[in-house]
Amino acid sequence: MKEDQKPKGKINISPGAIATIAYQAAIESYGVVGLASKNLVDGITHLLVKDPTHGIEVKYEDNQIYIDIYIVVEYGTRIKSVATSVANTVRFHVEKSLGLPISEINVHVQGLRISNPD
């Protein structure tokens, strides 16, 4: 739980809320053709419940925010550039909405999708 101490009361932002922002940014990022499940259990859960943060993991430890993104990339694009762009875009959007710095963004390329083999 993200806490921001204020003189009167406090603001809590759940990791889920942050994940939703990250998800929206990631899905619009060029080269990303989908977000992937981190593991089998996640995959099965996703089949049953469509959640708006699929493929995004937000951790909050010692006042630091960590985001892990699991993506599927279009075959034939330069994966490194796509991954860097996703990290940049997600960082920009989350930090802009949150007003807090993200300590770490890790991008995991879980697979490639081939729409045009050549």
Place this chain on the structure above:
Amino acid sequence: MSIPTNNNRRANRRRTLHRFPLDGQAVKNLTIAGMTWLKTNKQLVNSLNVFPVPDGDTGTNMVLTMQSAIEEIVDSPERNTGKMLHAVAHGALMGARGNSGVILSQLWRGFARALDGKPALTAPGLAAAFAEARDTAYKGVVRPVEGTILTVAKDIAAATEAALKKTDDPIKILEAAVHAAEVSVEHTPELLPILKEAGVVDSGGKGLFFLLEGMVRWINGEPLDEALVSAQPLSAMDLENTLAAVEEGQDYEIVVDFRPNGPLDLQQYYSALEEMGTSIQVGEGDGMYRMHIHVPTEKRYEPIDFTMTLGTVTNVAIENLMAQMDEIEEQAGGPKLNLMPVEPGQIAVVVVAPGPGIAGVFASLGAAAIVEAGKQ
């Protein structure tokens, strides 16, 4: 306003290109021309970059991507158009940098695939290639955002297909592509609100336009090494050091802030200003423009009056340069620091220095800005 020799060269190149099929070598020359023109206009493209992340590097990324593509083909004797384009696409893929670079490499990939094995570039081939480039680029993203380079690629494909009904000249098709790109880029703020808020057009789309326009400019024998207009973000305007370059006939420095009534035709604005003075700089940000110019005494009100006809002038500053120069010379505050120029998107070093001596040392090591502080 081209001089006769230009006209001759122009006619010659067009004739040569018409006489021979557009083979691999012609495609190579066109690609290099496109890249050269894009590079010339890199700063302008950078200054438009507000989406998806406003980091001002779109132009740089597109140029680096194209440079990698050119490296792949520059020494190639290949005459087959399809093979040459595959080499371009491969180079672009290997060097793809940033969002716009990745999209650009995808466009080339589709373009090359459509012309696979083709010996020469024909009008139908070119139109089909633009269509395939669009399709390939759109496949690379789940949720395409319109008002970007993707939209421009889509509009180019539609326009070239339509142009095919009127002509079978591949050069005319390419011209139709350039025209469509220009119109499409101008329209991008209507599709992507963030562009409209920032008062810019899409940077990636503009980059694609320059790439194609460079090809047509080369065909027409027009120069590729000089940008027609140069705009820069407000933050990059270097008004501090313009004093150093004061010459005869630059008696007053005029700085005008204004908000144009409609879209500002920078090219026209520049040429009008050139009639009045020198050291012209125009900066832009959030729909506001700042114009800087040095003018002789008798013309000191002209730029202001002229700018007022274009929009709402919010602020005017007039300084007497000659008087200032005298003052500076009197003070003779040591040698002028030679600071590193900064381009948007570049990393620069800002130094806090306590005195002119150490500041000079830092400047010689490549500092871009020096803050005088740190004294006890």
